[in-house]
Amino acid sequence: MFYDRTIKGLWVSGEGVVYPDFDITKHLIPEIDENGNHFPYWNCDEYIVGCDWGYSHYGSILVLGRIGDNWYLVEEHAEQYKEIDYWVDIALNITNRYGYIPFYCDSARPEHVDRFSREGINAINADKSVMSGIEHVAKLIKSDNFYIIKHDKELHILKELYAYAWNESTGLPIKENDDCLDALRYALYTHCYNPIEISNQSIFK
Numbered sequence: 001m002f003y004d005r006t007i008k009g010l011w012v013s014g015e016g017v018v019y020p021d022f023d024i025t026k027h028l029i030p031e032i033d034e035n036g037n038h039f040p041y042w043n044c045d046e047y048i049v050g051c052d053w054g055y056s057h058y059g060s061i062l063v064l065g066r067i068g069d070n071w072y073l074v075e076e077h078a079e080q081y082k083e084i085d086y087w088v089d090i091a092l093n094i095t096n097r098y099g100y101i102p103f104y105c106d107s108a109r110p111e112h113v114d115r116f117s118r119e120g121i122n123a124i125n126a127d128k129s130v131m132s133g134i135e136h137v138a139k140l141i142k143s144d145n146f147y148i149i150k151h152d153k154e155l156h157i158l159k160e161l162y163a164y165a166w167n168e169s170t171g172l173p174i175k176e177n178d179d180c181l182d183a184l185r186y187a188l189y190t191h192c193y194n195p196i197e198i199s200n201q202s203i204f205k
Helices: 002-007 084-098 110-118 130-142 156-161 179-193 195-200
Strands: 028-030 046-052 059-067 070-079 103-105 123-125 146-150
Touching: 046 084, 046 179, 059 084, 059 156, 059 179, 070 084, 070 156, 070 179, 084 110, 103 110, 103 179, 110 123, 130 146, 130 179, 156 179
Parallel strands: 028 146, 046 103, 070 146, 103 123
Antiparallel strands: 046 059, 059 070
């Protein structure tokens, strides 16, 4: 694995990774294909956002669009050492472009969730169930219902997908390389399994 990654420059998974079925040759698709066709953002049935707070480790905001049964990661914002004002600006820009779409946020920082709400962002406490959430995301990947749109900039989530691994002693994921993947899980799992909770948490309630 080390040789393939470092010497040959291949994207390969290590033993015990959480999402072994992710295949960069299949699940990473260009924003503009070889025929010059752009990804059809306007054809998405809906958009949702996952948000994981960070500072010394990466904070992340992911925008996901759904077309039929397929989910596409269309935007990634992942940065270190950014204060809440930075993330508010990112979230407001997304809201201005996509409309009043739900932001499924890590509830570990309630003051940040409240700040989003005060700014007019549809901030919702995510369902953070780890094992159920991972199972849901893993099924989407295995069934080829999850894709990442490739843009010009390097995507941090790709590094995480190939490094996020299980702890053999505890049977739980190791709390490393999971910032974007937590945001992904928050959005996809909460949106699928908690529709009543979502409607009750609208800031227009």
